[in-house]
Amino acid sequence: MKKLLYLIIIVTLALSGCSTPVGNPSIAPEDTMVKPGDAAVKTSITHEDNIYFILIDRFYDAVENLPDVDKNDPKAYQGGDIRGIIEKLDYIRDLGMTAIWISPVMDNAPGGYHGYWIHDFYAVDEHFGTIGDFKELVEKAHALGMKVILDYVFNHTGPGMAWLDDPAKQDWFHEKKAITNWNDKDQLINGWIYGLPDLNQENPLVRDYLVENALWWIEETGIDGFRIDTARHVPDEFLLHFIDEVKSDFPEFYLLGEVWHNNARILKLYQNLGFDGVTNYSLYNGIIETFGPYGDMRDFAKYLRDESLFTDASLNSIFIDNHDNPRFYSSERNYGKEYTGQALAFLFTYPAAATLYYGTEALLEGEYDPVNRTFMPWASDGELVPLIKELALIKSLYVQDFEVIAYGAKYIAYKTEKDGRGMLVAMNSGETASNVEIPFFGKLRDYRTGETIEAAGTLSLVMGPVSTRFFIIE
Ligand SMILES: [Ca+2]
Numbered sequence: 001m002k003k004l005l006y007l008i009i010i011v012t013l014a015l016s017g018c019s020t021p022v023g024n025p026s027i028a029p030e031d032t033m034v035k036p037g038d039a040a041v042k043t044s045i046t047h048e049d050n051i052y053f054i055l056i057d058r059f060y061d062a063v064e065n066l067p068d069v070d071k072n073d074p075k076a077y078q079g080g081d082i083r084g085i086i087e088k089l090d091y092i093r094d095l096g097m098t099a100i101w102i103s104p105v106m107d108n109a110p111g112g113y114h115g116y117w118i119h120d121f122y123a124v125d126e127h128f129g130t131i132g133d134f135k136e137l138v139e140k141a142h143a144l145g146m147k148v149i150l151d152y153v154f155n156h157t158g159p160g161m162a163w164l165d166d167p168a169k170q171d172w173f174h175e176k177k178a179i180t181n182w183n184d185k186d187q188l189i190n191g192w193i194y195g196l197p198d199l200n201q202e203n204p205l206v207r208d209y210l211v212e213n214a215l216w217w218i219e220e221t222g223i224d225g226f227r228i229d230t231a232r233h234v235p236d237e238f239l240l241h242f243i244d245e246v247k248s249d250f251p252e253f254y255l256l257g258e259v260w261h262n263n264a265r266i267l268k269l270y271q272n273l274g275f276d277g278v279t280n281y282s283l284y285n286g287i288i289e290t291f292g293p294y295g296d297m298r299d300f301a302k303y304l305r306d307e308s309l310f311t312d313a314s315l316n317s318i319f320i321d322n323h324d325n326p327r328f329y330s331s332e333r334n335y336g337k338e339y340t341g342q343a344l345a346f347l348f349t350y351p352a353a354a355t356l357y358y359g360t361e362a363l364l365e366g367e368y369d370p371v372n373r374t375f376m377p378w379a380s381d382g383e384l385v386p387l388i389k390e391l392a393l394i395k396s397l398y399v400q401d402f403e404v405i406a407y408g409a410k411y412i413a414y415k416t417e418k419d420g421r422g423m424l425v426a427m428n429s430g431e432t433a434s435n436v437e438i439p440f441f442g443k444l445r446d447y448r449t450g451e452t453i454e455a456a457g458t459l460s461l462v463m464g465p466v467s468t469r470f471f472i473i474e
């Protein structure tokens, strides 16, 4: 039966190479109700988590650097290290984060500051520290109540990998071919992404090597999850096998697939393959389209409706930016700070694993690699630190079930509830002040001012430009 299900999934995936636009003219608010599922096995990361994503080399420089570190070259190593993260764990926890996701620590090809060009799958890169440092990081994070997700790369190796010259390992790689059509699933799986040597996971030796290595990292270091890089670029059979092997030994270990696809109908197939969650690029697109001057909440409601396509949307990672995409704050000039704050307000009041890219709290700017990966500024406190702390507290108290109540072109109102505590969130995403009317019966208390309001059918709210209000439902 399990085999048959896998076969259906694989066939569906094979047919789903290209994206199709999503649209549905009739949107009822009840379609956008989310209740996190109660899975039989609880994963180490759930919708209650807030994940802080760190590029090790760009975060905090605590240890003396190697000669190839050049702080003036955005494409060179800049000196961040594992010891630096250990020193900043209190900072991350105080921000309200419950987990960290760190870029790959494995030994990389020269220049691989980002960690995705692995040369030795069993060693920690000398720029970042030692395996001892990494174990200490995991131990100290756990002691502070935070989990650790390690970025894991099994699709490719770094350029110039020694295996390429090993006569015994010629069939460890796919034939060197560029990916020219990103809608061709064959190319996605077998092509050399960005020219990187593409591992041949159909070869049982490669498959077993990668599974063994992954299990080694889990056993050796005590990490809580993997963010699996370029998960769309390996054969489905390998994915199934890899996930099955990890989950058999470590059922609670969180597996997050990086699936860079905008369509929830495609993303959900990877959750069906066994990933606990995927990088939710569908909702990401909804967020970047909506929280800006040209956004339309009616479109956002469609994105929210698509969340019901997932088996369990609450285990996905949701985000407003990352190292592969423009920093959110860069996208908008007028009301840039306000829109960033509003996007974050959504991020932390929606039941999924909120993922905050380092530097967002300091309003770092930068559109594409390498300027979206600049060094974390430590000279002063990040401008959004107080907001993020407030949102993390709200999330911990009020966010579990989620239901949209009303929306129009420039506003949305939704209800969240956790353990009997209810909250109403109202947003005006327009650049002008607005009176928003929401269908509501009952008594509310403004979370920030304490002011109470009673509504008998219609709640009338005066909303400033690009503003969000939080009300405790009494
Ligand atoms: Ca350093």
Ligand SMILES: [Ca+2]
Pocket: 155, 156, 188, 189, 190, 191, 198, 199, 233, 234
């Ligand atoms: Ca591949």
